[in-house]
Amino acid sequence: MEKETTNQILLAIRELGDSLNRTNKEVANLGVQMQEMKDELKQEMQEMKIEIRQEMQEIRVELKEDIQKVDTKLTILSNELLETRADVMLLKKNG
Secondary structure, rough: OOOHHHHHHHHHHHHHHHHHHHHHHHHHHHHHHHHHHHHHHHHHHHHHHHHHHHHHHHHHHHHHHHHHHHHHHHHHHHHHHHHHHHHHHHHHHOO
């Protein structure tokens, strides 16, 4: 009976050790998976950052072009306004 109890205890210890080993392996695997996920996330963030910078640069170029167009139109309108004023002054003077 005592030998049987000792064998049961030893068997339980062995099973506990096996279970602990499996748990340690699973924890190690989780650590590896977490690191892989971290690396993937870092890579995705870098790619997003690059895309955002490219889009911002494109927007800057478009804004610069739009500002130049508006500036050109404003210059034309200013010149036309000056011509109109001059024409009005001539009409008043001649009228």
